Amino acid sequence: MITVGAASIAFGGNQSPKAGIFVAKIIIAFSILYGVLFSGLLVYFYDEYGQNVRSYTRLRYSLIESLGFSCLSCFVAGYFVWALNLG
Amino acid sequence: MDINIYCFTIPVVVLPTTGCLLLFTILWLLFWWSHRGLGSFYFDPQDFVHYEKGVGRELPVSAATATFEPHIEYYTGSVKLMITVGAASIAFGGNQSPKAGIFVAKIIIAFSILYRKRETHDYGGSCVDCFWR
Numbered sequence: 001m002i003t004v005g006a007a008s009i010a011f012g013g014n015q016s017p018k019a020g021i022f023v024a025k026i027i028i029a030f031s032i033l034y035g036v037l038f039s040g041l042l043v044y045f046y047d048e049y050g051q052n053v054r055s056y057t058r059l060r061y062s063l064i065e066s067l068g069f070s071c072l073s074c075f076v077a078g079y080f081v082w083a084l085n086l087g
Numbered sequence: 088m089d090i091n092i093y094c095f096t097i098p099v100v101v102l103p104t105t106g107c108l109l110l111f112t113i114l115w116l117l118f119w120w121s122h123r124g125l126g127s128f129y130f131d132p133q134d135f136v137h138y139e140k141g142v143g144r145e146l147p148v149s150a151a152t153a154t155f156e157p158h159i160e161y162y163t164g165s166v167k168l169m170i171t172v173g174a175a176s177i178a179f180g181g182n183q184s185p186k187a188g189i190f191v192a193k194i195i196i197a198f199s200i201l202y203r204k205r206e207t208h209d210y211g212g213s214c215v216d217c218f219w220r
Binding site: 019021022023025026027028029030031032034035036038039042043045046049053054055056057058059061062063065066067068069070071072073074075078079082086 | 090099100102103104111114115117118119123125126127128129130131134138155159162163166167170173174176177180190
């Protein structure tokens with residue numbers, strides 16, 4: 001996260017891309033957001049699970065699954081939109 | 088950057104943001120609804136074997152001693168890769184306007200990444216398919 005933050009501060013916001021590329025970047029940014037939440041919460045929930053095997057409830061399960069698949073879907077969709085706007 | 092729809096002017100950022108949030112909400116509702124009636128879930132298969140005795144299902148033999156811990160490493164590793172690639176694309180991508188030949192070469196290289204050969208490694212005595220390593 002430090003690397004991502006430092007790279008964004010150093011290089012981000014300098015470009016003026018096409019609207020399509022801009023949309024793709026926003027979708028990829030959502031993929032990063034969902035991915036960070038997925039990783040953090042997965043480790044946290046597993047840690048909690050180590051203290052109580054009933055702690056991984058339906059709410060938590062749904063959250064982890066949806067964050068994981070949203071991350072993957074946004075990653076794929078972002079580059080798909082990007083590819084459509086190339087050339 | 089704005090988009091004009093009839094008499095409304097919508098910032099471009101609104102459309103992908105709404106789409107991404109909607110996707111997450113739909114997936115969350117789908118998982119929430121499809122698992123109704125279930126109280127909690129086991130991360131470790133060995134706990135499912137110990138507490139529920141498999142509830143009549145035929146479980147893999149390895150379930151008796153299997154934990155979720157190795158999968159956490161695979162999942163976080165995959166997400167780490169996606170975050171790195173995504174962040175690099177956001178920071179550096181879309182600035183170039185290469186010649187047509189360079190553009191074609193990049194597309195071909197992109198396909199070589201997509202079709203990357205799966206490698207098989209030996210981890211701790213068990214042979215696992217590690218696509219992301």
